[in-house]
Amino acid sequence: MIKEDKSLKPYEVFEGSPWEAGLLKSILEDNEIETIIQQASALPMNIWPTDTATMKVYVAQKDFELAKAIVDEFYTNMDKENTNGSPE
Numbered sequence: 001m002i003k004e005d006k007s008l009k010p011y012e013v014f015e016g017s018p019w020e021a022g023l024l025k026s027i028l029e030d031n032e033i034e035t036i037i038q039q040a041s042a043l044p045m046n047i048w049p050t051d052t053a054t055m056k057v058y059v060a061q062k063d064f065e066l067a068k069a070i071v072d073e074f075y076t077n078m079d080k081e082n083t084n085g086s087p088e
Contacts, residue, residue, distance in 0.1 A: 011064050
């Protein structure tokens, strides 16, 4: 019987737009953390283009703590960018 390695169990660390998920995936992989991206939701077929699909990013349990720190920094940087770019 094959023994299951629980340290490889995937854990969700992020849910957001496809471009955010792709950017975060790249950052995590630059830090030697393997990722899985999965489409979380999408609207049914529509004649109008939409950008409402969301993606989830998963990492292995063994990488969760480091990934969480990187994701927290990613959120902080995204918030700063959104705040700095808004008109006052």
